[in-house]
Amino acid sequence: MNSKQINTLKLGEFAKVKGGKRMPAGTALISTKTQHPYLRIVDFKDGSIDRSNLQYVPEEVFPAISRYIISFRDLYISIVGTIGLVGTVPKNLSGANLTENAAKICEIDERVIDQAYLAYFLRSGTGQAEINSLTVGSTQPKLALFRIEQINVPCPPLAIQRRISSFLGSLDDRINLLRETNTTLEAIAQALFKSWFVDFDPVRAKAEGLEPEGMDAATAGLFPDSFEESELGLVPSGWKVGKVEDLMELPYGKALKATDRVDGPVPVYGSGGITGCHNESLVNGPSVIVGRKGTVGSLYWEDRPFFPIDTVFYVRTDNPLTYCYYLLQTLGLEDMNTDGAVPGLNRNNAYRLPVVVATTSILESFDEIVSLLRNKMFLNSQHTQTLTQLRDTLLPRLISGQLRLPEAEVMVEEICA
Numbered sequence: 001m002n003s004k005q006i007n008t009l010k011l012g013e014f015a016k017v018k019g020g021k022r023m024p025a026g027t028a029l030i031s032t033k034t035q036h037p038y039l040r041i042v043d044f045k046d047g048s049i050d051r052s053n054l055q056y057v058p059e060e061v062f063p064a065i066s067r068y069i070i071s072f073r074d075l076y077i078s079i080v081g082t083i084g085l086v087g088t089v090p091k092n093l094s095g096a097n098l099t100e101n102a103a104k105i106c107e108i109d110e111r112v113i114d115q116a117y118l119a120y121f122l123r124s125g126t127g128q129a130e131i132n133s134l135t136v137g138s139t140q141p142k143l144a145l146f147r148i149e150q151i152n153v154p155c156p157p158l159a160i161q162r163r164i165s166s167f168l169g170s171l172d173d174r175i176n177l178l179r180e181t182n183t184t185l186e187a188i189a190q191a192l193f194k195s196w197f198v199d200f201d202p203v204r205a206k207a208e209g210l211e212p213e214g215m216d217a218a219t220a221g222l223f224p225d226s227f228e229e230s231e232l233g234l235v236p237s238g239w240k241v242g243k244v245e246d247l248m249e250l251p252y253g254k255a256l257k258a259t260d261r262v263d264g265p266v267p268v269y270g271s272g273g274i275t276g277c278h279n280e281s282l283v284n285g286p287s288v289i290v291g292r293k294g295t296v297g298s299l300y301w302e303d304r305p306f307f308p309i310d311t312v313f314y315v316r317t318d319n320p321l322t323y324c325y326y327l328l329q330t331l332g333l334e335d336m337n338t339d340g341a342v343p344g345l346n347r348n349n350a351y352r353l354p355v356v357v358a359t360t361s362i363l364e365s366f367d368e369i370v371s372l373l374r375n376k377m378f379l380n381s382q383h384t385q386t387l388t389q390l391r392d393t394l395l396p397r398l399i400s401g402q403l404r405l406p407e408a409e410v411m412v413e414e415i416c417a
Contacts, residue, residue, distance in 0.1 A: 006156045006401055012149025014112040015105050019079075019145055020098030021068035029055035036062045037096040039070065039089070041078050044102070047087035047123060047172070057097055070098045075105040075119050077131075079143040084131040086122040088115070103145055113155055116165035121153055124395040154399055163405055164398050171391045171412065178384045185373045185380075193326035196366060197358060203227065203236040222362050235356045244331070245351035248317035248324050250290060253308030254282055267304065271295040271311045281305035288315040288325045290333065290350075296343045297333030301325055303378045313347060320367035322374060327355060386415060 011017070020039075023029060029038050036057040043050050057065065070076060072094040078085040080101040089096065098104055108115050121127045134147040155161070195201040202212035206225035227234040230241045256268060256278065264279025271291030284305045291298030293311040308314045317324050331353050337343040358366075390412065397403035 006154045008152050009112070009155050010149060011105070011118075011151040011153055014109040014155075015118075015149075016107045017103050017105055017145045017148045019068075019103050020070075020100045021065045022100040023057070024061060024064045027058070027061045030058055031055060034059050034062075037093055038099065039076065039093070039096050039102070040099045041080075041082055041085065041101050044076065044078060044085040044087060047119060049087070049089060049093055051093075062097075065097055068097055069095050070104045071095070071106070073106070073108065073115065075108075075115065075122070076102050077105060077122065077143075077148065078102045079145070079148075081141065083135050083141050083143050084122070084128050086119055086127075088119055103148060105148070112158070113153070114158060114161040114165050116169060117161035118153065120165055120168050120395055121399055122151070124399060125392070126396050126399065127151070127153075156399075156401065167398070167405055167408060168391060168395060171387055174416070175384050175387050175391070178380045178387075182377045182380050185377050189322070189370045189373050190326060190329065192366070192370065193323075193330075196362070197323075197327070197356070198330060200227075200236055219365050222359070222365055230356075232354055232356060236358070238359060240357045242355055242357045243351060244327075244353045244355060247319050247327070247355065247357065248315050250313035250347050250350060251316055252292070253289075253310050253312045253314060255310045256307060266307055267302065268307045268309060269300060269302070269312055270309050271298050273298070273300060275309070278307050280307065282307045283314055286321055288321065288328065290314065290328065290345070292345050292347075293342055296337045296345045297335070299325070299328055299333075301374070303374075313345075320363050322367045322370040323363050326370075331355075387412075390415060 023038070033054075034056040036059070037054050038057050039049060040055065043054060070089050072089050072091045074089065076085075076087055076089065076098065078101060085102075105118070108118065122131070130151045131143065131148075134150060135141050135143045156164075202215065202220060202223040203225065205212040206220070206223060207227065212220045212223065224237040224239075226237045228237045232241055235241065253269070258276060261268065261276055262279040264277055266278045266281045267274045268276045268278050269289045271294040286301065286303045287306070289298075289300040289302060289306070289308055290313040291311070292313050315321065315324055315328075331350070333345060333350060336345055336349055338346045338349065394403060394408050394411070398405065398408060
């Protein structure tokens with residue numbers, strides 16, 4: 001197949017576009033689960049729906065917006081603000097309500113185009129360029145429904161479309177598996193921290209004359225077998241009660257305007273995570289970034305050199321960084337906003353928080369275990385980034401016919417070998 005053999009159609013020739021619906025005046029979404037999820041722009045992630053913070057329509061409100069639902073056979077596309085987020089809805093969310101800031105591409109003629117292929121095209125550089133060319137407004141960008149129908153879509157033979165979407169889908173499956181693995185590894189590390197340093201499970205077991213579960217004799221021998229009174233209540237014997245400032249420093253990041261950044265490999269961190277890249281680092285990783293302004297108390301682990309801007313702190317410590325990171329997760333920093341108009345975290349308030357500190361040998365043992373997990377997570381993240389970049393590079397070349405599938409398959413196998 002080459003580009004001359006590819007027929008180009010307007011999206012409206014094989015599908016329809018319909019808008020979502022805002023909640024009725026005077027009503028609000030709820031976090032309590034009902035039969036009617038409400039899909040917002042914030043839920044659109046990586047070509048699908050992020051279920052971690054779904055909101056729901058109250059049962060009594062649903063009849064008023066019951067017509068504005070989306071099926072797993074449709075595609076969603078954001079049309080206000082952040083334009084051009086495109087993806088599919090999992091089958092178990094089919095029938096969910098759709099925000100007025102998005103539209104659904106529906107009634108897709110499967111005799112003409114493969115749904116997955118269409119989604120990949122719209123997410124590609126070429127598809128996004130088409131979407132951007134049809135977007136109007138600078139202060140609040142908007143994409144009109146009728147303009148979506150004007151998007152030019154290359155339509156190779158249906159069999160080729162399906163082969164392309166199947167190939168790209170297999171790449172997405174690998175990426176998702178790596179991300180799921182990292183989620184599991186992170187949960188294991190969090191559970192270990194809670195067991196050792198919050199619930200004191202090894203100490204409780206030994207106090208009852210039992211062997212602590214899930215650890216060898218040498219590690220178990222590091223833990224005491226009794227508790228003692230402290231200002232924080234009962235704590236393991238020999239452990240100290242201190243403050244956050246005894247364990248780590250929280251230096252300020254440094255201002256770095258977007259216009260002053262030079263494209264490079266160094267991630268730039270704000271309180272909402274990575275905000276861009278630069279050619280120079282301020283901190284040599286690994287370290288932990290802590291949200292100071294905006295998203296208060298947000299936490300990010302970074303293995304590489306990075307540049308924290310002035311809306312964040314970062315961690316400097318002589319103690320195991322793994323321990324400091326998981327400790328910070330338990331302190332409720334996200335609830336410590338001290339400013340009015342712009343949420344802010346006061347560093348001195350964080351420094352004063354009381355903590356129970358184990359012996360150095362226990363902290364080192366925790367670090368030895370969790371560092372293995374975090375190293376695996378870093379390698380998985382690097383592999384995910386490589387596969388994602390490869391997918392995004394191959395996507396427009398496959399769709400345009402510049403690259404044949406067998407060649408793309410060889411490239412993937414060489415990377416994954």
